[in-house]
Amino acid sequence: MVSFQDRGLNYGDGFFTTARINDASIEHWPLHKARLIECAARLAFPTLDVMAIENASLQAIGDMQSGILKIVITRGSGGRGYGLPEAPSIQVLITVLPAVAHYKTWQEQGVSLAISSIKLAHQPVLAGLKTLNRLEQVLIKNQMNTLNCDDVVVLDINDNVIESSAANLFAIKNEQIFSPQLNNCGIAGVYLKSLCAKLAIEFKQISVEELLAMDAVFMCNSLMGVVPVAAITDTQFDITRSKALLASQFAKENV
Template identity: 60%
Template sequence: MQTIIAANETSSISTRDRGLNYGDGFFTTAIITDGQVEHWAYHKARLIECAQRLGFPALEFTALESHITQQVASQAQAVVKIVVTRGEGGRGYASPSECNLNIIVSVLPYPKHYNSLPDTGISLAISPIKLAVQPHLAGLKTLNRLEQVLIKNALQAQHTDDALVLDCNNNVIETSAANIFAIKNNKVFSPRLDECGIKGVFLQSLCDKLAVEFKTVSVDDLTQADAVFLCNSLMKIVPVKSIGEHYFDIVHSQSLLNELLAKEA
């Protein structure tokens, strides 16, 4: 069973909910444009994969999709966030034998400053917080986001737009809230996400348009690239203008990407 909760001033959730107590759940965040959820097929696939890999019951999408359609129909540009928890029950960490999932649907304002990022680019520092390796959770967008909280807290003292996040082996994984990819000699590459990190919906959609090689990536690989970009469902594709003291020409970066996209079209 599942219960859909529309997030508003009067909505509530039990203090015994496993998502609150243990981070036992997952979520996805999508942009709404003219009453439609962009890349919904990918977001739906993410929710299905998370449920399967975390041992959740299968989600009932007919009711969920109907609810989302009603909530976003009047929105010209906004954000929808879908949070799924295992609900209440179980003894301690152990999951209940039967779950009544809670699905919380929030419609939020779109961050307007994202619209200017493709023109201004983003500066990156290297975060002092490193991601732990956990293959069982790698790629999933679970409710366990304390690493990202620490990364954002550390970023306040770094005076850059975002932070490049490494794993405990000093491999590049992502930034605080986006995937990263680069172009070198007209080839696109992005960090492997089989040990930690989040497999972003927008990056997956980009793989339908470009041949992307997923491999082990170092900071030097990025600084020696011809162009570097961030991407996620809300900001889409944004050029990186600097990593530490290394700078990129973002006009040139955009030109390289546009040429590759045109070639693959």
Template identity: 50%
Template sequence: MEISHRDRGLSYGDGFFTTIKVENEALQLWPYHLQRLQQCQQALHFPELDEQALLEACQNAIKGCHLGVLKLLITRGEGGRGYALPEHIDLTVIVSKSEFPSHYAQWQAQGVSLSVSNVKLGHQPLLAGLKTLNRLEQVLIKEDALGLSGDDVVVLDLQDNVIECSASNIIIVKNGQLITPNLALCGIRGVYLSLLSDHHDIAVEAISMTDLMNADAVFMCNSLMGLVPVKSIDKKTFNLQTALELKTKIEISL
């Protein structure tokens, strides 16, 4: 499809998206993805979404797909010059499909090593938790990660609180309690974290680097990779076998 040069998603990042795992022509965790889209729609004052039309567009795009990734992106559509909302809003919906990352299975089985990103997240509570099109911080984080060791990075905020990884949430385990960072000021609340929270008692707390390094186990998660154990952060190592056993216990109830 052609996108107008006046589309507000292109001009201002005025939109949001979700990334969905596709298995055997089925949209995994669709109710959670739809809930995410609705939260963005309401927070950004978009018109109400046509849920059935979105579902049909996604289902048409994944016909014949055994394993893949579907991206559903929604913008506020075309607008005139300036930031003010257009009088008439005709949403732009873009559905695209890509191959499933081949390394995720290895990450789940063997764990990942992390470094700490030099790029820190700013605070904007109005957008915190939402997966908007404004992802320049993540672009800089990915670029910074190229110069660091490890498979991915831990990302902090301006107050040095642990927030997330480059494209996933963080969960730590301490004395049997699952804990995830407070995302009231920044970060994205992922679909898989929402799924886990519906089945497990996950505390939401401020997590410092000291808390992270002293955890009994650390995981990162998103809707594509699922739950992935962390085997090291910089020079700190974690017991991979313990993490794998915890991973099995956590996932068995999903």
């Protein structure tokens, strides 16, 4: 049960991570754990008992072979208005859900993207974190219902490319891999961080024009893995070539 006074409900005072369940284990758990620890530190939460969270998560998963694990952490109830409680009662909410069926099709066939007219505001203090403040994404998803696309490219208020509605973006140009800078907004995804250990990814400001001129573009997150982009508005990408370019990058880094 969650109190109606919970600060996560009232103020979005909390954070979360969403992980893929694979063979009854949490894929990329060390990175998800690092995300929870970073969010707690940057949002002035008490130190988390990550071992207890991990044990509770594994107990919730049981022998489930495939699915989704969502861990939501709030500061609990207390405090006066926005003021923080002196002794927060941290709430940990663990949910286990079925896997998303269409991601495999996306991986094989690619996706088409539109460009959202709803832009992300700048807040460097929260940049990169997966907080419970997701109203921008709610509005972006709602706008997607009026567009003929699988997802959207989301820009910031300066028209820099940031991410998709629920995934990170990266692209290849002239055998170099680029991904948008997330210094002012956006989420630093766990899956993208896992790729940074395998690929030489340069983070930089990317305009829409630069994105459209890339040789290949991809979306990624912990649940979908890597998904090639087949089209952004009227610009088409050959996903067979995109997959080959990415495979060559992996091969080059593992030589």
